[in-house]
Amino acid sequence: MHAPNFNTLCERLQQKAYKITPQRQVIIKALLDNCDQHLSADEVHAIVKEQHPEIGLATVYRTLEICASLKILHQIEFGDGCTRYEFAKGDAHRHHHLICITCGKVTEFDDDLLETLEAWVSKKAGFKIADHQLKLYGYCEDCQHPG
Amino acid sequence: MHAPNFNTLCERLQQKAYKITPQRQVIIKALLDNCDQHLSADEVHAIVKEQHPEIGLATVYRTLEICASLKILHQIEFGDGCTRYEFAKGDAHRHHHLICITCGKVTEFDDDLLETLEAWVSKKAGFKIADHQLKLYGYCEDCQHPG
DNA sequence: TTGCTTGCAAATTATTTGCAATGCG
DNA sequence: CGCATTGCAAATAATTTGCAAGCAA
Numbered sequence: 434m435h436a437p438n439f440n441t442l443c444e445r446l447q448q449k450a451y452k453i454t455p456q457r458q459v460i461i462k463a464l465l466d467n468c469d470q471h472l473s474a475d476e477v478h479a480i481v482k483e484q485h486p487e488i489g490l491a492t493v494y495r496t497l498e499i500c501a502s503l504k505i506l507h508q509i510e511f512g513d514g515c516t517r518y519e520f521a522k523g524d525a526h527r528h529h530h531l532i533c534i535t536c537g538k539v540t541e542f543d544d545d546l547l548e549t550l551e552a553w554v555s556k557k558a559g560f561k562i563a564d565h566q567l568k569l570y571g572y573c574e575d576c577q578h579p580g
Numbered sequence: 581m582h583a584p585n586f587n588t589l590c591e592r593l594q595q596k597a598y599k600i601t602p603q604r605q606v607i608i609k610a611l612l613d614n615c616d617q618h619l620s621a622d623e624v625h626a627i628v629k630e631q632h633p634e635i636g637l638a639t640v641y642r643t644l645e646i647c648a649s650l651k652i653l654h655q656i657e658f659g660d661g662c663t664r665y666e667f668a669k670g671d672a673h674r675h676h677h678l679i680c681i682t683c684g685k686v687t688e689f690d691d692d693l694l695e696t697l698e699a700w701v702s703k704k705a706g707f708k709i710a711d712h713q714l715k716l717y718g719y720c721e722d723c724q725h726p727g
Numbered sequence: 728t729t730g731c732t733t734g735c736a737a738a739t740t741a742t743t744t745g746c747a748a749t750g751c752g
Numbered sequence: 753c754g755c756a757t758t759g760c761a762a763a764t765a766a767t768t769t770g771c772a773a774g775c776a777a
Contacts, residue, residue, distance in 0.1 A: 452731060452776050474767080494767065510657045515766060531707045533752045542705050546697040556718060557639045558689050558752090562718040569701060571709040599756060621742080636759045641742065661767085662741060716732050733774070741762070750757080 436468045437520055439504070445503055456488050464506070464518070471509060471517040471539055476532075483523040498563045509566070511539060535576035583615045584652070584667055588597070590622060592650055602637050607643045609663070618664040618686055618719070659688060676714040682723035689716075 442461055443453050451457075453518040463480045466471065472480075478493045497518055506518045511532060522528065527547065531540040551562050583585050589608055598604075610627045611619065619627075625640045636708040644665055647653040654668045658679060669675065674694065698709050 450731085454776070455730065456733070491735080491768075492733060493709050495732085496595070506660070512655070512657070529701070531705060532702070533707075534710060539703050540705065540707070542701055542707075544697070544700070546667075546700060550693040550697070551690070551716065553693060554676070554678070554689055555692070556776095558678060558687065559721040559724075560687070560689075560716065561724055562680075562716050563681060564717040566715045566717070568713045569698070569707065570711040570713070571707050574706040575752075577708055597756090601751070601757065603758070622740095634759075638743075638760080639758060644755085729775100729777095731774105731776080732761095734773095734774105737768105737770080739765100739768070741764100741766080743762105745762080747757105748758085751755095752755105 436465055439452050439465060442505060445505060448497070449503060451499060453519065455495050456485075459485050460493055461500075461510075464500075464520070468520055471511070471519050473517050475513040475515065477518075511568075513537075527565075529569060531569050531571065531573070533574055533576055534570055534574040538573055538575075540573065583612055586612060589652055589704060592623075592652060595721070596650060598646060603632075603639050603640075604643050606632050606635065607640055608647075611647075612668070615667055618658070618666050620662040620664050622662065647657065659713075660684075666701065674712075678716050678720070678722040680723055681717055682719055683718055685722075 439461065443458070446453060447459065452542050459481055460477060463477055467480065470476075472498055474490065477497065478488070479488045481488050497506060501508050501518070504521050507521045508516050508518060509530070510516055511530070527545055528541045528543045529541055533539075547565060547567065551559065551565065554560060555562055582590070586608065589724060590605070593600060593604065606628055611622055617623075621641050621644055623638065624644065625635070625637045628635050628640065635647050643649045644653060648665070653665045655665060656677070657663055658712050659678070673686045674692055679691055680686075694712060694714065700710065701707060702709055709714050
């Protein structure tokens with residue numbers, strides 16, 4: 434849901450001496466157009482190929498890799514065998530993933546309630562927390578009330 | 581750390597009409613001997629092959645698959661490209677994973693503090709939670725105080 | 728111009744599957 | 753004895769990589 438600005442993203446690439454090639458622009462736009470999804474490399478490639486059949490899957494992988502290394506994208510795995518991507522949010526904007534066991538739908542949920550827990554873990558385990566990832570598996574509203 | 585009883589596990593397999601073959605016994609014992617680790621299929625295979633070189637990787641995969649389907653094992657992914665396994669704990673015994681960004685070590689942390697958060701999400705998002713998975717990325721004690 | 732990028736095909740890695748032989752119950 | 757199970761090799765699937773040609777800066 435959180436959609437960064439296209440030009441800002443390009444600048445962040447340039448700052449690290451990455452060239453703004455047409456392929457990278459197309460891929461980033463595809464991600465922006467679908468920022469409510471959690472696309473896989475293959476899915477990004479499929480979208481991009483519609484208008485630009487010449488773009489190769491390897492280029493998609495390489496672009497996603499760069500964006501992940503620049504913390505523009507986050508990589509997540511929902512257990513379906515491939516890595517998926519979402520735009521990284523700032524530290525202040527934490528969110529979790531609600532994964533429906535029945536239909537597989539993934540919803541995001543914003544909240545900051547983990548703060549207390551993190552403070553506790555930090556103190557108890559001597560572990561300095563930098564990031565977290567919470568997945569909640571269960572049943573979405575549609576699947577709870579079928580028909 | 582949570583180590584179930586070998587015989588109990590065999591009984592659970594038998595109850596579902598799975599045969600207690602020597603291969604399965606060896607694989608389960610390897611998992612029990614390393615219940616403080618989060619082994620991958622390949623790692624289980626390597627351990628098992630030391631004493632039983634005839635056991636194939638496919639058999640390891642198939643056994644892990646069965647155990648996962650019986651909820652004897654949980655599958656987790658730490659982002660290193662392969663599925664890892666740990667013994668499932670009962671609902672009452674929740675735990676999280678602390679993953680060190682520096683050395684990659686995975687520690688477990690028990691706690692029930694997610695209860696409040698789950699109640700909140702449940703109410704706010706209309707999502708019926710069945711299970712959860714929390715990964716905390718950061719720096720373990722050793723990596724915080726090197727040398 | 729010049730080194731970063733790209734597309735393609737081949738290589739890798741994790742996991743699955745087909746099948747004949749084997750063995751648990 | 754019958755059917756689940758096994759080992760092996762081949763098949764998939766996701767991702768990576770080598771390399772010559774192309775292009776952004």
